[in-house]
Amino acid sequence: xxxxxxxxxxxxxxxxxxxxxxxxxxxxxxxxxxxxxxxxxxxxxxxxxxxxxxxxxxxxxxxxxxxxxxxxxxxxxxxxxxxxxxxxxxxxxxxxxxxxxxxxxxxxxxxxxxxxxxxxxxxxxxxxxxxxxxxxxxxxxxxxxxxxxxxxxxxxxxxxxxxxxxxxxxxxxxxxxxxxxxxxxxxxxxxxxxxxxxxxxxxxxxxxxxxxxxxxxxxxxxxxxxxxxxxxxxxxxxxxxxxxxxxxxxxxxxxxxxxxxxxxxxxxxxxxxxxxxxxxxxxxxxxxxxxxxxxxxxxxxxxxxxxxxxxxxxxxx
Ligand SMILES: C[S@@+](CC[C@H](N)C(=O)[O-])C[C@H]1O[C@@H](n2cnc3c(N)ncnc32)[C@H](O)[C@@H]1O
Numbered sequence: 498x499x500x501x502x503x504x505x506x507x508x509x510x511x512x513x514x515x516x517x518x519x520x521x522x523x524x525x526x527x528x529x530x531x532x533x534x535x536x537x538x539x540x541x542x543x544x545x546x547x548x549x550x551x552x553x554x555x556x557x558x559x560x561x562x563x564x565x566x567x568x569x570x571x572x573x574x575x576x577x578x579x580x581x582x583x584x585x586x587x588x589x590x591x592x593x594x595x596x597x598x599x600x601x602x603x604x605x606x607x608x609x610x611x612x613x614x615x616x617x618x619x620x621x622x623x624x625x626x627x628x629x630x631x632x633x634x635x636x637x638x639x640x641x642x643x644x645x646x647x648x649x650x651x652x653x654x655x656x657x658x659x660x661x662x663x664x665x666x667x668x669x670x671x672x673x674x675x676x677x678x679x680x681x682x683x684x685x686x687x688x689x690x691x692x693x694x695x696x697x698x699x700x701x702x703x704x705x706x707x708x709x710x711x712x713x714x715x716x717x718x719x720x721x722x723x724x725x726x727x728x729x730x731x732x733x734x735x736x737x738x739x740x741x742x743x744x745x746x747x748x749x750x751x752x753x754x755x756x757x758x759x760x761x762x763x764x765x766x767x768x769x770x771x772x773x774x775x776x777x778x779x780x781x782x783x784x785x786x787x788x789x790x791x792x793x794x795x796x797x798x799x800x801x802x803x804x805x806x807x808x809x810x811x812x813x814x
Contacts, residue, residue, distance in 0.1 A: 514786070522790040522800050524608040525617060531691035538684050539648050540604050542675055543640045561599040561638050563661050568597035571660045574715055576738035594733040597661065601637055602730070606790035606800070607644050613787045613805055614726050614755050616649050630752070632724035633657040634716040634742070639668025639709075641728065643675065646708045647684045650692045658712040658719045665713040676706050717745060725754050732759040732801075739763050746808075747776045753808040756780060761804055781807040 502520055506513040527533045563571070575596035602610065611617050616629060629652045631645045636657025646655035659665040675681040682705045712719060721727065727750065731739060743762050746753065756762075764782060767773045788800030 519799065520788065521798060522605060522609070522788070522795075524605045525612040527691075529691060531687065535648060535684065535687050535691050536604075536608070538680075538687060539644055542647070542680050542684060543604060543644060543671070561601070561664050561667065563597060563599075563663050567661055567663060568595070571595075571597035574660055575734065576715075576717055576741050596635070596733050596735070596738070598733045599637060599664075600730075600732075600791055600793045602641055603790045603792060603795055604640075604644060607641050608648075609787070609789045609800075610728065610757055610803060611645065611649060613789075613803070614728075614757055616645070616651055616726055618651065628653060629725045630723050631655045631726045632719075632721055632728070634719070634721075634727065634729045635659065635731075635734075636668060636711065637661075637664050637730075639665075639671055639711050642668070642711065643672055643709055647675075647681065648688055650685075650689045650694055652708075654708055654710065654723075656710045656712070656719075656724070658714055658716050660713075660715055662713060665711065668711045672709050672711060681705050681708075717741065721745070721749050721753075722751055724750060725752050727753060727756045729756070729758045731762075734760065736763060740765060743780060744772050746780060747772070747778055750778050750808060751810075753778060756806040756808060758784075758804050758806070759801060762806065777811055778808050779811055781809070 502516050503513050506516050509516070524536070527536065572595040608617075616631065629649075631642070631649075631652050631654075633642050633645075633656070636642050636659045639657050639659070642655045642657035645652050657668065659668060672681070675684075682702060685705060685708070727746065729742065731742070734742070739758075739760060740763050743764065746756060750756075761784070762780065764780075767776070784804040784806045787803050787805065789803045791801040794801050
């Protein structure tokens with residue numbers, strides 16, 4: 498959390514958490530003029546004017562609105578395949594919004610999360626190349642995935658998976674447009690320049706397209722073994738889904754360094770369970786919290802809580 502917030506909280510003798518929601522949402526400072534230009538380019542490239550929602554109810558629908566049928570499909574597929582809406586899928590825990598509900602991180606919020614996750618560090622691998630793989634589980638219209646790749650030379654590959662076919666289609670359309678009109682290559686090169694890096698494998702026409710992978714499907718079937726940084730916009734996910742996500746991460750996330758989730762992740766007692774023997778990494782049990790701007794908090798001028806978890810190898814524990 499912001500140092501100024503901690504100091505103010507100490508002076509007022511209140512926990513930092515009490516003040517954090519009132520702190521204005523600011524992106525981390527750009528390192529130079531080129532990075533300011535880069536951010537403007539990314540914002541205009543992802544402004545969303547290219548695509549319409551596929552909803553049957555006409556052109557006035559918000560960009561990522563989906564039909565009732567598709568919402569039902571997403572809600573029933575989201576980690577709970579045998580349950581239907583009629584059986585009261587989301588009445589079982591405190592969730593009032595189903596997984597099909599849409600809201601997304603803003604481009605400013607994305608910069609905050611990149612900073613908190615350590616993706617803006619100038620770290621490069623032993624061969625002077627970018628080294629991170631950023632994954633977004635439930636990637637919606639794909640903007641976060643695309644922004645992370647365009648803006649962060651530290652990221653070698655960005656991967657998203659989205660269950661809703663129409664949102665996935667918008668994501669693919671957005672990325673394809675950017676590749677075809679040359680913006681993707683131009684912006685990624687600007688990012689490399691603004692970071693002052695001369696990459697051994699500087700990006701070219703052929704490599705740019707493969708830097709972003711957008712999959713359509715259920716996040717539980719995605720291979721996350723290469724992910725170093727994982728983001729889960731989990732606010733609308735049920736408790737059962739979150740339990741399964743924790744199991745998946747601890748079983749498969751062998752390259753992970755950090756996980757960001759909008760909801761606290763549940764840790765069930767796994768002593769003696771099957772999960773314990775298949776566990777290869779361990780999510781830290783004491784996440785730290787930050788506030789990040791989302792589409793639904795922007796008008797209020799504040800942020801949404803994000804919990805950040807470190808990941809350690811089981812053998813190192
Ligand atoms: C709140 S949106 C977040 C979009 C984007 N990640 C962001 O933060 O800007 C969450 C997305 O998760 C998708 N989703 C829900 N269950 C899913 C599942 N089991 N597999 C993949 N995507 C899922 C929803 O369709 C929705 O588009």
